[in-house]
Amino acid sequence: MSELAxxxxxxxxAGRVWERMRELVVDRYDRxxxxxxxxxxxxxxxxxxxxxxxxxxxxxELAEELLIDRPYATVLVxxxxxxxxxxxxxxxxxxxxxxxxxxxxxxxxxATASRILSAPPAAxxxxxxxxxxxxxxxxxxLRQRExxxxxxxxxxxxxxxxSSTP
Numbered sequence: 001m002s003e004l005a006x007x008x009x010x011x012x013x014a015g016r017v018w019e020r021m022r023e024l025v026v027d028r029y030d031r032x033x034x035x036x037x038x039x040x041x042x043x044x045x046x047x048x049x050x051x052x053x054x055x056x057x058x059x060x061e062l063a064e065e066l067l068i069d070r071p072y073a074t075v076l077v078x079x080x081x082x083x084x085x086x087x088x089x090x091x092x093x094x095x096x097x098x099x100x101x102x103x104x105x106x107x108x109x110x111a112t113a114s115r116i117l118s119a120p121p122a123a124x125x126x127x128x129x130x131x132x133x134x135x136x137x138x139x140x141x142l143r144q145r146e147x148x149x150x151x152x153x154x155x156x157x158x159x160x161x162x163s164s165t166p
Contacts, residue, residue, distance in 0.1 A: 029121045035113045041083075044068070046113040048076050049085060049102055053110035056101035058091065085109055 011019070032043045039046055044066065051057070051065050063073035077100050080086040085106035088098040102110060127135075 031116050031119070035116050038112060038116065039109050041080075041109070045076055045080060046109070048073075048080065049106050049110040050113055052086060052100055052102050053107055056089070056099040058097055058099060062100060080106065 035041075035046050036043055041049075048062060048066060051062065057065065059073045059077060060070055062077070063070045066073065066076075068076075077086060077088070081088065084103055086100050086102050088100055091097045091099050124132075
């Protein structure tokens with residue numbers, strides 16, 4: 001059966017593979033609730049902290065990175081700032097704008113979220129090294145294709161979409 005041929009259920013092979021990956025990652029091994037429970041933050045706030053831990057950003061950059069609108073980015077940063085997890089600082093190259101960067105507590109929260117999200121499930125750990133290498137190679141090719149597709153879309157830089165940080 002060709003890759004694009006329909007299976008009896010009407011889905012393509014790619015659709016079936018995607019559904020199985022989604023089931024594993026989202027339904028069975030979704031760690032977002034654990035992040036929320038441990039940090040006491042919504043997942044999008046934890047995601048913002050993880051992105052800011054990589055590099056300070058303006059509110060506009062953060063909004064683009066998180067695929068949210070700027071007013072919502074402001075609300076998120078206001079809350080994170082009130083909790084002592086981020087600070088706004090004057091941007092050195094343009095004193096009219098500000099950068100948002102994590103405080104030491106924000107870096108610690110981002111590290112906790114990363115630790116939780118990066119822990120592989122037991123089923124993955126039980127695979128033999130050759131299977132892990134094969135899967136890693138396939139995922140690398142998918143990321144490269146996604147980066148190419150994202151970069152070719154109008155209005156999208158693609159840089160933020162290829163990050164491995166959820």
